[in-house]
Amino acid sequence: MSLVKLTIPERKRIMILISCFLLAIAGWLFMALNNKYVYTAKTVLIYKNFPQNKAFHPLQPDTVDLQVEGTGWQLLFARLRVNPQSIDISLDNLKSRNYILISEQLYSVNNQLETSQKIISVKPDTLYFDFSRRTVKRVPVKLLSNLEFTNQYGISGDVAITPAYVTVSGPTADLESIQEWKTDTLELENVQYTTTTRVNMLQNQRKNVSIFPNSVEVKIPVDEFTEKTVEVSLKIINNKEYHNVKIYPKKVKITFLVPLSSYNVVNDRFIEAVVDLNEWKQLGHETLRVKITRFPDFCKFVKTSPSKVDFIIER
Numbered sequence: 001m002s003l004v005k006l007t008i009p010e011r012k013r014i015m016i017l018i019s020c021f022l023l024a025i026a027g028w029l030f031m032a033l034n035n036k037y038v039y040t041a042k043t044v045l046i047y048k049n050f051p052q053n054k055a056f057h058p059l060q061p062d063t064v065d066l067q068v069e070g071t072g073w074q075l076l077f078a079r080l081r082v083n084p085q086s087i088d089i090s091l092d093n094l095k096s097r098n099y100i101l102i103s104e105q106l107y108s109v110n111n112q113l114e115t116s117q118k119i120i121s122v123k124p125d126t127l128y129f130d131f132s133r134r135t136v137k138r139v140p141v142k143l144l145s146n147l148e149f150t151n152q153y154g155i156s157g158d159v160a161i162t163p164a165y166v167t168v169s170g171p172t173a174d175l176e177s178i179q180e181w182k183t184d185t186l187e188l189e190n191v192q193y194t195t196t197t198r199v200n201m202l203q204n205q206r207k208n209v210s211i212f213p214n215s216v217e218v219k220i221p222v223d224e225f226t227e228k229t230v231e232v233s234l235k236i237i238n239n240k241e242y243h244n245v246k247i248y249p250k251k252v253k254i255t256f257l258v259p260l261s262s263y264n265v266v267n268d269r270f271i272e273a274v275v276d277l278n279e280w281k282q283l284g285h286e287t288l289r290v291k292i293t294r295f296p297d298f299c300k301f302v303k304t305s306p307s308k309v310d311f312i313i314e315r
Helices: 008-034 072-076 102-110
Strands: 036-048 055-058 063-071 086-090 099-101 118-123 126-132 134-142 145-149 153-155 160-162 165-171 186-191 195-200 210-212 215-220 222-237 244-248 251-259 272-276 291-294 300-305 308-314
Touching: 086 102, 099 102, 102 118, 145 153, 186 195, 222 244
Parallel strands: 036 086, 145 186, 222 272
Antiparallel strands: 036 063, 055 126, 063 118, 099 126, 134 165, 153 222, 160 215, 165 210, 195 215, 222 251, 244 308, 251 300, 272 291
């Protein structure tokens, strides 16, 4: 099959026709993208300005549908998504009623957007709340941590949390189950120096319970550890019949890791080791196990030598 051969003028006319067609499409797209369109976007509500003398419980989910007005250009460049992904809603009107109209706050809501998009309505527009008496309670802070130390380093003392307690407020029934409040997990690697940092409290999952403050300061004392061994005299417990008991040996060696800064401080007075005579009276054991009943929190136990001792009961 032979191909149609076009003359140079004919090829020019075809190119001009194609160019005009493409320009027409580009012009139509430009006009279409300049038009306004209304689309739906989901976002999360963040409540602000809680009423001071009331505890509330929202009666609907915290996700709403926003009717957003934007241009076709925003649609083309994937800017339909509202930024930020949450909007702040004031609960100040709950002082006098049990519902909030989002339409009354559209001006402040639109000011939170970082683009030229405009929210024209929200579904649902009315938010209802259930109220109960608000009470206050102080609970201790519990630090969650995942710490990795450089070799031979570790925590050398009590971890200081400031403040050690947080204040929670909400319905009495909800506060009864709250005995402590955890922090976000503090994750550190290759730790070898005392560290002070700020940690946020774990995000509140109960919308009708508030917490103050929202973060605490954590100080973790860190030191290099070294091995130390001390001799500790054994004590006998549960000798209620006052038998004359002789144990061999009378002292045991306790090996442990101690921070360098406390090496000369920690001695046998910090440790207590006992043997339990009930192991002989009730269990018939011929040797008694050594048990450590007092030991420094900032040291790390390694071993007891010997771990069992012989004994003689003189009647």
